[in-house]
Amino acid sequence: MLYWVLAMLSYLLVVFLAQYVFEIPLKAPLGTLLTLAGIFVAAAISFAMFFSAIFNCEMEFVRAIIMYPVPAFIFTGYTWPQESMPLWLQHVAAAFPLSWFSNTVRELFLAGHSPRLAEDYQALAILIAVFLSLGVLIFCLKMRHFRKKYGQMNAAEPETAPTGQVRG
Numbered sequence: 001m002l003y004w005v006l007a008m009l010s011y012l013l014v015v016f017l018a019q020y021v022f023e024i025p026l027k028a029p030l031g032t033l034l035t036l037a038g039i040f041v042a043a044a045i046s047f048a049m050f051f052s053a054i055f056n057c058e059m060e061f062v063r064a065i066i067m068y069p070v071p072a073f074i075f076t077g078y079t080w081p082q083e084s085m086p087l088w089l090q091h092v093a094a095a096f097p098l099s100w101f102s103n104t105v106r107e108l109f110l111a112g113h114s115p116r117l118a119e120d121y122q123a124l125a126i127l128i129a130v131f132l133s134l135g136v137l138i139f140c141l142k143m144r145h146f147r148k149k150y151g152q153m154n155a156a157e158p159e160t161a162p163t164g165q166v167r168g
Helices: 002-021 030-054 058-065 069-075 087-093 102-111 117-156
Strands: none
Touching (some): 030 058, 030 102
16 A cells, blocks of 8 residues: 555656646646556556565565566557557557556546546456456465475474473
C-alpha cells in the first residue's frame, strides 16, 4: 500500500509539472487520469511482487529486475508503435503493464479521451489478478518448502540452553 501511495504522489507531481511548469494542456478529467494511474501502479506493483516471489534472495531479484526497463520501453509502444512490431511481439508486449498505460495517457493529455481506455482498465485488472495470484502462489509454495526443510532440521538438532546444557 505504501508503494502505491508513493507512486501516486509521484504521478501527481508529474501531472502538476506537465500542466503548470511545462504548460502541456490537460484535456482529460483529472479523475480519469488518476484512475488509470492507480490501476497501472497496482499492476506494476503486482508485476514486481510476482517476479520477487520467483527469486530466493533480494540480490537475485535486483539483478534480474534491472533487465526489465529496456525491454519494457521497447515492447510497450513507448518508444515506437506496437503496431509496427510482428504479431508475436505484440503478444509479448501485452504482458507489460506499461503497454496499457503510456499511449493512453498521452491520448488523454492531448485529446481528452482515448478509445482504448476501457480495454486498458480491463487489461490492467487482468494483469493485477494474474501477477498477484501467481506471486502469492509461488510465495506460499516456497514458504511450505522452507518450513518442511527447516522444520525437519530444527527437530533433528537439540536446542542448547544459554548455559550450554541440552534441553530435551
